[in-house]
Amino acid sequence: MAELSPALETARLILRGRPAELDAAEVALGFALPREACRSAGVSGRHALWLGPDEWLLLAPAAVADALTAMLEAATAQAPHALVDVSQRQIGLTLSGSDVEETLAAGCPLDLDLKAFPVGMCTRTVLAKAEIVLWRTDEATFHIEVWRSFSAYVRGILEVAGATVS
């Protein structure tokens, strides 16, 4: 049965702006923002998830949140952008196990086969009646971001689905 566990405490920022004007943000981050749709990039615990053509979800260890925010603010001061701290808006869940695709498929309409949804792919989507961000971090592991008020519902769906498919 796929195992569901809360992800580590994480800092979350939504960065929006025109890709051509975000070079300075990439210098502050230490890696290039993914420009390809539904792909992630990252180094040493900091990750950027493509959510839209001008929107990224940045994840980082909670301990570096303030420093990273300050660096990004300074780096993007001259570029039209939005940088919003959404750390407390949503929570992270990790779902892993050999039947992780079947478990998610109980509520998610996407093709989750490794060929269609490879490691590193990320996207907003739906899980039953809730919106989630789904990110494949490993062949048998997905990271799920869900708004806090939907988290009990999402956990419930995944627990029931996990017990049913196993």
Added chain:
Amino acid sequence: MLLIACPYCGPRPELEFSHGGEAHIARPEAPADVGADDWGAYLYLRANARGLHAERWRHTHGCARFFNALRDTTTDKFLATYECGQPRPHLGEPS
């Protein structure tokens, strides 16, 4: 379930999208200079096409972007999807 090709994300399930009404409806540049009839037409008159229809869609539970689509209202078949700001493609029309 329909698969709709988001111009940014590719083919995705219908559940992730919301429909946004007819596309290419331009808001009058100077509303104060527009008479009541023209303003009413801008607000309420729609083609309600039987057949090819250009319409707005939003990939709400995906990239969250608006885009336009050309759909046949009699078959529900999508002939094209394209980014906002691009002209309506000429597809499937008698030439």
